[in-house]
Amino acid sequence: MIDSKIIRFFRKHHVLTIATTVGNEPWCANCFYVYLEEENALVFTTDGDTRHGKEFIKNPMVAGSVVLETIVIGKIRGIQFQGIVSEPEGALLSKARWTYLKKFPPAALMDTHLWIVRLTLIKMTDNRLGFGKKLIWTE
Numbered sequence: 001m002i003d004s005k006i007i008r009f010f011r012k013h014h015v016l017t018i019a020t021t022v023g024n025e026p027w028c029a030n031c032f033y034v035y036l037e038e039e040n041a042l043v044f045t046t047d048g049d050t051r052h053g054k055e056f057i058k059n060p061m062v063a064g065s066v067v068l069e070t071i072v073i074g075k076i077r078g079i080q081f082q083g084i085v086s087e088p089e090g091a092l093l094s095k096a097r098w099t100y101l102k103k104f105p106p107a108a109l110m111d112t113h114l115w116i117v118r119l120t121l122i123k124m125t126d127n128r129l130g131f132g133k134k135l136i137w138t139e
Contacts, residue, residue: 005135006137014033014104016065017066018052018085034096034102042083043099043100048113061085062117063080075128087115100114
C-alpha cells in the first residue's frame, strides 16, 4: 500500500522530470503531469518527435523525480521514481485525457499526445519527518 504522504505529494505538485536512456546516453525532460491514484501512474504529454518521446519507444523503462524547491533543509521533500512508459489506450486513455485536461484546460487547445508512467518504485524523502527520512514503495 502506498503511503498517503506520497499520494498527497503527487497530487499537490504538477511538474516532473523524466529521464530516459538509450545506448548508454541519458536524457531528461520536464513535463506537466497528473497522478492517477487507482493506477498508481503519472500522465503527461509530450510530442513523439521529441528526443525523450522517441526514446520511450526504444526503452520504456524510465526514472524521474518530483521535487519541492526550497532552501530550508528541514522542509526538503521530493520523490524519485522508476516506471514503465506507454501510450494509454481505450478506457485508460479516456480517463487519462479527462484527468489531464481537467487540471490543465489550455492543453485542450493543443494536439496533446498523452503518455503514462506506471510506477514500479517510489522513494520519497521528507525532512519534515526527520532529517533524511525516506518512504519507499515497490511494486
